[in-house]
Amino acid sequence: MAESGILLVDKPQGITSHDVVARTRRALGTRKVGHAGTLDPLATGLLIVGVEGATRLLTFIVGLGKTYRATIRLGQTTTSDDADGDIVGVASSEAIARVTEERIRAGVAALTGEISQIPSAVSAIKVDGKRAYDRVRAGEDVQLKARDVVISRFDVADVRRAEDAIELDVEVVCSSGTYIRALARDLGADLGVGGHLTMLRRTHVGRFEVAGAAVVDEIADATLTSPADAAALVLGRIDVPADTARDLRHGKRTDVPESFDGQRAAIDPDGELVGVVERRGSAMKSVMNMPERQR
Known part of the structure; x- marks a missing residue:
């Protein structure tokens, strides 16, 4: 039987959280594996995986606060609010030029603290028993309900300007259930130019951090944190x-x-x-x- 414990994995881009669970099952030779807190295929970073009896701890971990580093592109909207979706809106160069750093700061401030957020329609949230992203892909118009979340910190680390877009490197500390893609979408909407996420990396879940987490090819030899x-x-x-x-x-x-x-x-x-x-x-x-x- 595999050892019981918590495995910290640094998920790479391009695979799902379920893919990490499947690889863990094969690497450790057990079916009893689960994870706390889904990361989109676009996202990288800390995925907390429970093995054997430690899967019982995941319910106490999933609600912990999260820290992310992200890049937001202002000037384009997409179907999924991130770079995996199709571009459906492009702002004019004149509209981009009117987005000053002062306006960006005001928009970020409005999305900090206790806010009501509508999750991205292309998400794993279930609607009448079916994932929202499956309904969207089937051509349905999905309208998700707003949820209250807390954005403890929303810091802009860098601003890069081009004629057709503005890219922001940000760090976000937030409550569980927050969609960073939705923050990008709502900031872009507030500024009148649209926005979406082009990079997302989760660095912390509660007091767990990605530093030292195993890459997927090293799971078999990774050290588990004891229950x-x-x-x-x-x-x-x-x-x-x-x-x-x-x-x-x-x-x-x-x-x-x-x-x-x-x-x-x-x-x-x-x-x-x-x-x-x-x-x-x-x-x-x-x-x-x-x-x-x-x-």
Whole structure:
């Protein structure tokens, strides 16, 4: 059986997140593999993959905040809001010339903080059980509902001008569920010239970072982060004695060895992850138990 743990993969451009899962299954010889947070084929960077029992941790990882580096091209709109789509609108050189850096800063500021965002129609969001991008490819007019997201930081690192377009290199720190393609689209619309994404790289998911992540050809030899270390990084840890660990695994409420709010990763004396515990008044109870490792 494959080792249980969290695998950090630096996804290359041109393959899907599911392709990475399939390669991981072949490389590690197990079907029990999943990922937290889809990256489009255009995008590169950090994909968090769970293996064996650690797939149970993915539900606690998927909602973490994300950090991206991206390039936005102002002056063109596409069917998918990124460079994989067909160009459907081109701004005039006069309109491009009217986009000053002051206007760009104002547009970026308007898209920072708590905002309501309509995801790109060409997305993996399900509409009546079918992926939105499949409906779009079938010729349907897909209208997705707006969702509230938080853009903690939207920084412009560089501005490059040409007669027919303006390219912005940006860094975005955002809540889970944010579509960077939609930010590019909405910034371009606000400036009256249209916009789409030409490059996207995810550098962080919560406290996990792409530095040191395995490339897809090295998955078989990659070091996995243990479930205990991964859960502690996401939730913080609480160390429990052996008898408490046993009771938690049996679904019992136990005393709280130290004060905490919310959820924590419960670690037994052997350094194994018991599961995720939640405070219930003066007691705590496991809300997710890990499978016990065979010794």
